[in-house]
Amino acid sequence: MTDTNSIKEASYARGVSPLTVTLGFAKILADISATAATREREHRLPHDEITELKALGFGALRLPLDEGGHGVSLGGLFVVARDVAAADSNIAHAFRNHLWQVETALRKKDHPFHAHVLGLTAQRKTVGLSFTESDVTAAGARPTKVLSRLEWDASRDLYVGSGEKVYATGNLYNDAFIGSAVESRAGRTVQYVLERGAGVSNGDDWNGFGQRLTGSGTARFRDVTVPAAHLYPLDPPRPDEAAPWGFTFHQVYLTNCIAGIVRRVALDAVEVLRTRSRNFYHGEAAHPADEPVLQSQLGRIRAYAASVEATADRAVAALQRAWDAYGTSGEYEATLAATLVASEAKVVIDDLAPQIASWLIDLGSGSVVSRFGALDRHWRNIKVIASHNPRLYKERLLGQHLLTGHLPPTGTFF
Known part of the structure; x- marks a missing residue:
């Protein structure tokens, strides 16, 4: 009899986490992943895929079980969202504004406006922004x-x-x-x-x-x-001593999406090497999968991809600590720390992720540049997500903070 943990580990190797398997999202994500390149080539909007994810409760992950949700932690939300991004980063990105609004509403659920948002979420609807x-x-x-x-x-x-x-x-x-x-x-x-x-x-x-x-x-x-x-009515103003960095979720979510793309790059790299039939003419092995240079390149991709995910996990953990400190005397310090850690993660991942996507092309050479496989989408998607809130300003802020204690901006566009 197959051990359940082995099944979960095997599932993760296919791009999804044990939590996603437990919640019942593994099949839809496998289907989304299998058709992602086709959607890219044909510019087919993922209406059906998003509709199915809504029905399964992806948009209601954070709602308590007795309120129509899955009751996962904030960290758990990012785990599943990264799995979605590994299947198709477009779909994960499309849910960002809804998921942020749910987070906001969970903190203020006694306010009738936010209660309305949570009610729609419990009905498996998603809420966009027109602020x-x-x-x-x-x-x-x-x-x-x-x-x-x-x-x-x-x-x-x-x-x-x-x-x-x-x-x-x-x-x-x-x-x-x-x-x-x-x-x-x-x-x-x-x-x-x-x-x-x-x-x-x-x-x-x-x-x-x-x-x-x-x-x-x-x-x-x-x-x-x-x-x-x-x-x-508008939300009442928060106390003066409350932490002003209310939008770190946005940045961590986008960085988390890039981490998902990088995981897909690593998975695609394995498939590329396994399915290549011809080695370089100056190679040392009969088959590309046995070529030492290509094995080394695959190992490099895996190692760097793991580092990207670990860096994203650090930012998620800091955001979780800030969430846990909400309304307490430690809120200001924890939220500031989360914003700085999110900035650090963005600087590192925005640099590494495009390079990892480029290594995938190196691994496959001319055999993977066909538009049919749409492998170029990984680099393009990474760069477009990374263009949100340019890392150059994050780098400067991190340096300023070390030198003078300069505080981060508080607006959504940082």
């Missing part, structure tokens, strides 16, 4: 609200608004959207929950050279309607 938009033509432009104003329509007993958001990652696949706006009756700024319906459209007009299937095009809201019951 801010920037004037992309102006250098250093400040973000503005997407639905800047909601006008009251007394004849229909609801609010109506319009707006547009570019780079709306994941919104193509989301069931609802949240944001803030000024409502016309009282002239106050409120938070809203807008469910997908008439007037909501998403363009697949994202033209990046990587992460092409994330649904990162333009989200348009034309005369969309929001019931008065779905408008909520």
Whole structure:
């Protein structure tokens, strides 16, 4: 009889963790991985795959069991999300904004706005963001609200608004959207929950050279309607002594996605070497898999990939400690530490990951440059994810902090 642990270890070698196996995601991720190259070649948006992941509760991983979720820890969320990224980084990336919003809501679940978000999540729906938009033509432009104003329509007993958001990652696949706006009756700024319906459209007009299937095009809201019951007061301000670094999750999640891609590179490297039929003409072995130089290159890929995952794990662990310290006297110190560790991880992984993806091409040489295998997508996807919040500023911040104690910025774009 086969030992269960052996099955789990074998599953990890195929790109998924024991936790993912236990939660029942292994099969869908195997299917997603098997079809990822085809989707890339054909530019087929992963609507069906994301729908199935929603139904299985990927978006509700962090909800307690008795509230319709899987009850995993924050660290567990990143374990499963990395497995998703190893199968298809586009899909993992598309869930980022929803998963961040769930984290926010879990901390503030007594507030009716956040309770609404958690209720949608329990229904296996995902929630996108329509909080801010920037004037992309102006250098250093400040973000503005997407639905800047909601006008009251007394004849229909609801609010109506319009707006547009570019780079709306994941919104193509989301069931609802949240944001803030000024409502016309009282002239106050409120938070809203807008469910997908008439007037909501998403363009697949994202033209990046990587992460092409994330649904990162333009989200348009034309005369969309929001019931008065779905408008909520703003969150109360946090105490002055509370930690101001509330967005480290974003950075760790993206770095975690890159770690997933690197794992896929290592797995693909094994397949490339096993399936190559011809060795280099100046090689020493009859078959590429027996070629010492290529075995060494495969070992290098494996070692560096393991180092990338370990570095990402360190950032996840720091974020978990910051989460555990929320609302305590140790929150400030733990959250600052998490932001610095996340910056360190980004600097290292953004440097190493593209190199590892390049080594995959070296391993296969001319036999793997065909567009059919789409192996170039790994390097392209890594570079596009890494372009979020450039590492150059992280490097400077880390140096400044060591020299003078200079603190990190507190906004979402760092």
